[in-house]
Amino acid sequence: MTPNSLTKDLTLPLIAAPMFLVSNPELVIAACENGVIGAFPALNRRTTEGLDEWLTQIETALQKAKTENQQAKIAPYAVNLIVNAANPRLQADLEICVKHKVPVIITSLGLREEIIGAIHAYGGLVLHDIATVYHARKAADAGVDGLIAVAAGAGGHAGTLNPFAFIGEIREFYDGLLILAGGLSHGKDILAAQIMGADLAYMGTRFIAATESAADPAYKQMVCDSTSAEIVYTPAISGVPGNFMAKSLTQAGFDLNELEKAEPDAKKLKLLHEEAKAWKTIWSAGQGVGAIHETLSTKDLVRRLINEYETARLKHKIK
Ligand SMILES: Cc1cc2nc3c(=O)[nH]c(=O)nc-3n(C[C@H](O)[C@H](O)[C@H](O)COP(=O)(O)O)c2cc1C
Incomplete structure (x- = not known):
């Protein structure tokens, strides 16, 4: 190809x-x-x-x-x-x-x-x-x-x-x-x-x-309900910065004000199994969420x- x-x-x-x-x-x-x-x-x-x-x-x-x-x-x-x-x-x-x-x-x-x-x-x-x-x-x-x-x-x-x-x-x-x-x-x-x-x-x-x-259906719903203002860019979850939905961060017990102070540290890039555990409950999404309002079939x-x-x-x- x-x-x-x-x-x-x-x-x-x-x-x-x-x-x-x-x-x-x-x-x-x-x-x-x-x-x-x-x-x-x-x-x-x-x-x-x-x-x-x-x-x-x-x-x-x-x-x-x-x-x-x-x-x-x-x-x-x-x-x-x-x-x-x-x-x-x-x-x-x-x-x-x-x-x-x-x-x-x-x-x-x-x-x-x-x-x-x-x-x-x-x-x-x-x-x-x-x-x-x-x-x-x-x-x-x-x-x-x-x-x-x-x-x-x-x-x-x-x-x-x-x-x-x-x-x-x-x-x-x-x-x-x-x-x-x-x-x-x-x-x-x-x-x-x-x-x-x-x-x-x-x-x-x-x-x-x-x-x-x-x-998870609740993850899909959160994507449909969130706006760009609710996307938090933080290194706290992976060691390198990523975008996560604020609602999932607060649900997981994070203080959003504290997260703002987190410093990137690539050395802390989590081992994959730890990372998987985190991403199961802390849901990543990009700033484009504001234009997504419903779940649709891919077709x-x-x-x-x-x-x-x-x-x-x-x-x-x-x-
Ligand atoms: C939940 C989630 C998980 C992701 N996991 C990976 C991954 O494992 N590998 C990768 O290369 N990119 C990953 N990405 C990044 C996407 O491949 C892609 O670059 C990004 O979603 C594009 O931006 P958008 O979400 O604003 O459309 C992930 C993105 C999201 C939202």
């Missing part, structure tokens, strides 16, 4: 972003069947053997969808690998991804040339998640197939850069596949990302409230996003 061919089976230039404890095979399959790249973190399945089963489940479902409707646009799927020392499963999970020839691998938190080489060897694509221009340059030099610019306001471990500044600066030196993340919730946001210079949009928070996601959500995207294109006379 080439970065250009990645978009040929898409109904929208969109990736449903990987989310710890939230993305599952049902969400990935529904996204891909509706022409949007579906992604999940390998660690969402507790074991490497389980990951193997999930990949078989996803591939079987997508193959069936392709056979049953040969005209339909069925998007490729993606697996997210956390590339850092806190992930003891990295090598084993990578081998399973290579075995399945996963079409797209999204690497985050670290960059390793041998991983890029292993994916390229079978024709897969590597998209790398970055939150600074420095890391964008390093990833481009290392030969990844696309950059995911995680701007301020994103769910999870968000960046701090303004998206206009971030995309503009990356485009000064990089003309490859560029994906924008952070607070995108509406179909017109996808068009705006393209006008800014990105090729694709990356939406996480918008898909938490999808019917198929693994998020209806994608339909709505396409409609909003096309309406914006017509309104602004963009071909």
